[in-house]
Amino acid sequence: LLDRERIDIQKGKLEKYDPQMVLSRYLHTLILKMLRIAEEKHTSLDKQILICNEIIQLVSSQLNYPDGELCRITRDAELLLAIQEREHREDHTGPISRIGDRRVHRPRTSIAQTSLFTGSPNEPSLASEFKHEIQSSDRIDLLISFIKWSGIRLIIDDLRDFVSRGNKLRIITTSYTGATDLKAIEELTSLPNTEVKISYDTDRTRLHAKTYLFHRNTGFSTAYIGSANISNPAMTSGLEWNVKVTEQDSPDIIRKIEATFDSYWDNPEFIVYRHEDQDRLRRALSKERPKCNDLLPVFDIQPYYFQKEILEKLQAERQIHNNYRNLVVAATGTGKTVISAFDYKSLIARPGQYPRLLFVAHREEILKQSLSVFRGILRDPNFGDLMVGGHKPSQIDHLFISIQSLNSADLPAITTPEYYDMIIVDEFHHAAAPSYQKLLTYYMPQILLGLTATPERMDNLDILEYFDGKISAEIR
Template sequence: MDNLAIGIYEQLLDEELQQQIDNAAPELKPILRKIDDEEAPYTYALFIKQILEQALRQTSPDEQRQLLNRLIELLSSQDKFDYLQRHKLLERQSNVLTEIKREAHPAPRPVTPLNSSALLTGQGGDPSLEHELRAEMASANEVYLLVSFIKWSGLRLLIPAFEQLTKRGVPVRIISTSYMGASDPAALEWLVKQPNIEIRLWYDTGGTRLHAKAYHFLRNSGFSTAYIGSANISHAAMTQGLEWTLKVTQQDMPHILDRFRAEFYTYWESREFEPFKLEDLPRFRKAINGYRLPEDRRPRFFADITPRPFQQRILEAIEASRSNNFKRNLVVAATGTGKTIIAALDYKRLCEVSQRRPKLLFVVHREQILEQALDCFRTVLRDQNFGELLVGGKAPSEWNHVFASIQSLNNQKPWLTYGSTHFEHIIVDEAHHGAAASYRPLFDHLQSETLLGLTATPERMDGSSILPDFDDRTTAEIRLPEALAEKLLCPFHYFGVSDKMDLSDGSFWVNG
């Protein structure tokens, strides 16, 4: 560069840099220091690497080999360096050793290189962390894992690789914690049963300071690697999460891997990390269960819920429809795209607009879905006391925000007691059932200010339409093909099973 920018540096002083300093403005003051003897070899080597790489990029492949051999000859001509002659490059078509093996088939290899570091961000053309870890495990001679928690969903992806490590007798050491009750006992149980795996745990569920996530694969060949980043052993983190992971190799950053092993063994020998055996599993379960809420009080949704981009588009479509005086809206969304979350966020917006909580009725046909919906609304509204159930013998006391099964609603007939306009906002989940006889009292007797229908399958097999209950229109939709194309859902396969049942008279589909 022609001009030196104001800032900090760590650059060796050569003739070009000295000239730049001499030509700099008088008010700019350079600060120099003496290079430390211990850091000198690495610093000089890095300096030569940068110059050499620049030169090699301007030469042909044949010239590159000749240039490197001349440099090796120059070095080997010095006293004590004659052994460097053995490193002169040979003129061969295949000139990179990739494996020494006994088996007929080559070992799996990671996509990222073994001799230079790389950054994985979970985007673009980066391989998934799960793929890279499995490939690394296939050729490792020792494995060291340092993670805050281990989920069964993540371990399941790596089990085949762990089984191969066990088969080869490769030692594996794992350091983890019971932090926040996040680890799954089934995952720890499977790991500790493997004869080649040792585990040490920190049992403090609330105060653990270990947040590191690192994976080290030591190889006798000298091509060891490590992955250091933000991903624990969970399905989301290793496959689709936006987790950043830095891959470090022994070839270009040996000092980092040396530090890795030193710190790992410091933790390993610490009294805070205790050896974990199969007989310790009850203690581990007790530790994590002491952190988690009892099942009947545990929210089914934990994190703050914000809409994903496609959900935001649907919410905006609902808002636009109401502003055009369409108060009865139908949303068609493929199963798994979060219809309940859309409904909860839409209700939250109604609350914000009106500065109060409109009387709500949420209707569906199954108790389990009702309980999940209630937990979702409570999380979105940040109120664990919001809402009451009307299902399976459970009856509301206030009747302001009711989550009801259609069967219990028809039995209670609240329109007779509270009037047809008592509920200001009604949500009908699985709205394709709306044409069925059991749902007609809901539509015929209740007149809310706003109505929202949710369904993944608006087309009924009996040919009846649900659109008349929703102003004869669909407000927004994300169908299965679109959800698959946007990678919101996993692809699947159909398998048809033939039978001799005669369906030609159409009676099978009479209920839709």
């Protein structure tokens, strides 16, 4: 007994705390305790069933529950272990129905009561339980911070069989720490009825959750929540802690998991992965792996009204006047790079599918700042590569390059004239110099955008000749 003089008791009105749930849980606890005592006193099972039926009869009678008689427990009652749909087909005799040849194996742990996995040798491994969960599921949703091939290969055959029966598999993951294996993502994407979404921006999403949700139309859905990512050690021998929650035991938790997963699925931060996104994911994983990198700022930028006016004039030049060689004159401090980044952003047809871009400047500092601006506006810290000084790019589709590096590496020699969809040249007044001539005479991009604060002649050469002799927009 508690010493009331040494404790403080807090109470609340029953009506405020879902009284039906509170009352039913109280009865569950009390009846279970009493039945345990009855068992210890060698009370027969028949007697225990009789007592339970009397409780059912009393409650249904008092509450006018019409189906109370159907809820009575018979002496020959059995525990329901599985419900399997029959296969329906037709032959020359007409429609027939039979249980399929596929035998569904139940998980070792209950699908009605909560369980805890701690990696103990006496417990089933997550891999073996997942195999059985997959077999008996109608839909599967996976939310994992990273996915390793060593883990996926343990269950890939089971997943392949699962989706081949028309069931749907959804997966959300990230490029967090660069730990995800590209091979695992590619293998999952190749499965039918499967969608994979990835967050490439771990600075914003910071997804650390590991949740495996196995939907069952029978009302026996289960979910695993804990520390285990999809890797071989985590799913076999690792000391990972994971709670298995059941819909029968904790329906509110299952509903919340479902709702949260759906909210992530609809979040534009998570982008559908397709096979053509290989290079983007490879770069994202490479850049997330620990190394010195100070070029990953992510911030929200909106154009000022005067920048919007410039952007609108550029659109008018292209759509009305069919002029795709545009010079923007803007005074220092008015945000030429911001304008160019928003102009480029307007060309993106769908998230993650970037047109090829070549951004040229004559100084490393300008290129670094410009790359940061583009990453911020595109909200993609993995966008673009530098090719200047000691920086070596992992790709050339979205390249920020100095004019010196362009000439020394002879970039035109490894690209076609139409390779880049858009070429942006910062401080275009330098373009009158001989070093820019190969760039301007070789390439034929869909859009050429020049940025400058001083479009005046340089060395008696007129830079307007590259823009049909006119300025598309200016802020003086």
